[in-house]
Amino acid sequence: xxxxxxxxxxxxxxxxxxxxxxxxxxxxxxxxxxxxxxxxxxxxxxxxxxxxxxxxxxxxxxxxxxxxxxxxxxxxxxxxxxxxxxxxxxxxxxxxxxxxxxxxxxxxxxxxxxxxxxxxxxxxxxxxxxxxxxxxxxxxxxxxxxxxxxxxxxxxxxxxxxxxxxxxxxxxxxxxxxxxxxxxxxxxxxxxxxxxxxxxxxxxxxxxxxxxxxxxxxxxxxxxxxxxxxxxxxxxxxxxxxxxxxxxxxxxxxxxxxxxxxxxxxxxxxxxxxxxxxxxxxxxxxxxxxxxxxxxxxxxxxxxxxxxxxxx
Amino acid sequence: xxxxxxxxxxxxxxxxxxxxxxxxxxxxxxxxxxxxxxxxxxxxxxxxxxxxxxxxxxxxxxxxxxxxxxxxxxxxxxxxxxxxxxxxxxxxxxxxxxxxxxxxxxxxxxxxxxxxxxxxxxxxxxxxxxxxxxxxxxxxxxxxxxxxxxxxxxxxxxxxxxxxxxxxxxxxxxxxxxxxxxxxxxxxxxxxxxxxxxxxxxxxxxxxxxxxxxxxxxxxxxxxxxxxxxxxxxxxxxxxxxxxxxxxxxxxx
Ligand SMILES: Cc1cc2nc3c(=O)[nH]c(=O)nc-3n(C[C@H](O)[C@H](O)[C@H](O)COP(=O)(O)OP(=O)(O)OC[C@H]3O[C@@H](n4cnc5c(N)ncnc54)[C@H](O)[C@@H]3O)c2cc1C
Numbered sequence: 397x398x399x400x401x402x403x404x405x406x407x408x409x410x411x412x413x414x415x416x417x418x419x420x421x422x423x424x425x426x427x428x429x430x431x432x433x434x435x436x437x438x439x440x441x442x443x444x445x446x447x448x449x450x451x452x453x454x455x456x457x458x459x460x461x462x463x464x465x466x467x468x469x470x471x472x473x474x475x476x477x478x479x480x481x482x483x484x485x486x487x488x489x490x491x492x493x494x495x496x497x498x499x500x501x502x503x504x505x506x507x508x509x510x511x512x513x514x515x516x517x518x519x520x521x522x523x524x525x526x527x528x529x530x531x532x533x534x535x536x537x538x539x540x541x542x543x544x545x546x547x548x549x550x551x552x553x554x555x556x557x558x559x560x561x562x563x564x565x566x567x568x569x570x571x572x573x574x575x576x577x578x579x580x581x582x583x584x585x586x587x588x589x590x591x592x593x594x595x596x597x598x599x600x601x602x603x604x605x606x607x608x609x610x611x612x613x614x615x616x617x618x619x620x621x622x623x624x625x626x627x628x629x630x631x632x633x634x635x636x637x638x639x640x641x642x643x644x645x646x647x648x649x650x651x652x653x654x655x656x657x658x659x660x661x662x663x664x665x666x667x668x669x670x671x672x673x674x675x676x677x678x679x680x681x682x683x684x685x686x687x688x689x690x691x692x693x694x695x696x697x698x699x700x701x702x703x704x705x706x707x708x
Numbered sequence: 709x710x711x712x713x714x715x716x717x718x719x720x721x722x723x724x725x726x727x728x729x730x731x732x733x734x735x736x737x738x739x740x741x742x743x744x745x746x747x748x749x750x751x752x753x754x755x756x757x758x759x760x761x762x763x764x765x766x767x768x769x770x771x772x773x774x775x776x777x778x779x780x781x782x783x784x785x786x787x788x789x790x791x792x793x794x795x796x797x798x799x800x801x802x803x804x805x806x807x808x809x810x811x812x813x814x815x816x817x818x819x820x821x822x823x824x825x826x827x828x829x830x831x832x833x834x835x836x837x838x839x840x841x842x843x844x845x846x847x848x849x850x851x852x853x854x855x856x857x858x859x860x861x862x863x864x865x866x867x868x869x870x871x872x873x874x875x876x877x878x879x880x881x882x883x884x885x886x887x888x889x890x891x892x893x894x895x896x897x898x899x900x901x902x903x904x905x906x907x908x909x910x911x912x913x914x915x916x917x918x919x920x921x922x923x924x925x926x927x928x929x930x931x932x933x934x935x936x937x938x939x940x941x942x943x944x945x946x947x948x949x950x951x952x953x954x955x956x957x958x959x960x961x
Binding site: 457460461484485486488489491492493495496497499500501502503504505517521522523524526527528529530531532533534535570571572573574575576577578579581627628634640641648649658659660666669670671672678681683684685686687688689690691692693696697700701704705708 | 831863
């Protein structure tokens with residue numbers, strides 16, 4: 397029997413769809429409830445089958461320990477057996493604290509979740525992305541933080557209604573927030589791109605992105621990047637990171653420019669149909685994980701590539 | 709004030725190979741090392757010590773091989789190490805490791821700060837830091853990219869997906885760091901030699917009988933079959949050969 401509670405920082409309806417599927421399995425059909433971080437968009441939660449929806453009076457940026465505390469209370473009072481969260485940094489911390497408080501087994505960065513008889517199995521990457529481990533959660537109450545956008549969104553039913561339960565986030569936190577500086581944010585979804593040009597630290601200057609954009613333009617491709625280009629150099633927003641901590645894409649073509657091809661990056665394009673790498677070092681690990689490679693200076697190869705593609 | 713840094717040992721992830729028939733990773737014989745984010749945490753601990761004084765104690769729970777690998781952080785400027793060693797710890801789940809580390813922390817005198825990575829480079833569960841914070845009832849801050857300590861307060865800049873969040877907590881606190889917080893130093897040969905004289909003790913009786921709440925059923929590398937065709941030589945020619953191949957495969961029209 398499975399009664400499932402969903403709390404998604406990203407308001408991911410895919411978690412509710414997955415919740416429905418799981419609640420029918422494991423011997424049960426007990427339904428799915430959601431926790432919403434504001435009064436906004438309640439109808440959407442209902443339309444994806446959540447009932448009741450616990451409407452919290454805070455927002456998703458409230459301290460993790462207060463969210464964990466609120467969720468613990470809801471789980472204990474409501475008798476939920478499985479809590480699904482989004483595996484963002486906040487989501488993972490909430491999952492950890494909640495699991496501690498409930499004595500629950502917990503898996504983070506989950507990419508797949510299913511019943512096998514009475515057993516709940518969760519997949520996640522291990523060894524930096526080299527392998528996928530299947531973890532069985534052994535406790536009666538279970539907590540999973542799921543990779544963003546891992547589960548497809550099902551069909552909403554706008555006619556569905558449900559109960560709203562107003563709940564209060566505990567105010568007490570040991571953290572005092574001094575300020576929040578929003579990051580540049582884009583709505584790019586590399587998961588959905590047909591073609592992606594990926595840029596790594598082989599690109600030396602920000603101005604050189606112009607050349608990359610031109611190539612992406614003629615290819616009709618989205619642009620993605622390795623982690624340091626977003627987090628160290630800030631040339632891209634984090635939505636464009638490909639890999640373990642970023643998007644897991646499945647384009648028909650992935651073209652990597654000056655990317656070394658560490659496993660944490662490659663796990664993001666494991667499902668690409670064709671991978672092409674341009675790297676000046678013949679020893680770069682990316683060539684082992686590619687279908688085609690050009691050993692050469694991207695500053696020479698990319699203009700040629702643009703030239704040839706324009707001819708066609 | 710003493711600073712505790714919790715570190716973890718892992719295999720060199722670049723060297724992991726897969727058994728073609730079972731798809732399982734072959735880890736035997738691979739060199740073990742202190743994994744990357746633990747080194748960021750150790751570096752931060754040493755930098756804070758250099759500013760504020762005190763000593764840095766490294767804690768680790770894992771395999772007996774730690775007795776050797778822990779020297780890596782001692783060479784970076786960590787003053788001493790205390791280890792919980794047992795062969796069974798290789799299959800202990802992260803929350804149980806966190807509870808063992810929390811007990812080791814309680815045995816450490818006069819600590820003001822506990823540092824560790826926000827995840828480990830190999831597993832990245834992110835569970836250990838928050839669970840140590842819960843177990844000890846101490847404030848915990850995750851994903852910290854900049855840390856300033858002043859008058860018993862830690863000012864932490866968290867690097868979250870949508871924002872930088874600056875928070876303050878009172879010490880003692882448990883703080884997890886990102887790989888962007890610093891560049892871990894490369895110890896000189898003298899530092900490496902000196903590190904062999906630093907104390908490494910084994911902690912006993914920390915209640916190793918932790919119950920795992922998750923069990924790893926299998927660990928398998930996804931099948932990969934890439935063609936691995938390389939075009940070398942003059943750029944123009946290589947580009948032509950590449951485009952020809954992509955058109956032949958129907959990837960480009
Ligand atoms: C827990 C964890 C999670 C991580 N998650 C991610 C993730 O999600 N995504 C990610 O990308 N990384 C991730 N990383 C980081 C990853 O391990 C690598 O450090 C990173 O991917 C390297 O980025 P890069 O290839 O751009 O840079 P580098 O490794 O510096 O490689 C640059 C490459 O460019 C080549 N080059 C240089 N000049 C030229 C030129 N003129 N022409 C052609 N080639 C050139 C070089 O030969 C080199 O191969 C993670 C790391 C950890 C520890």
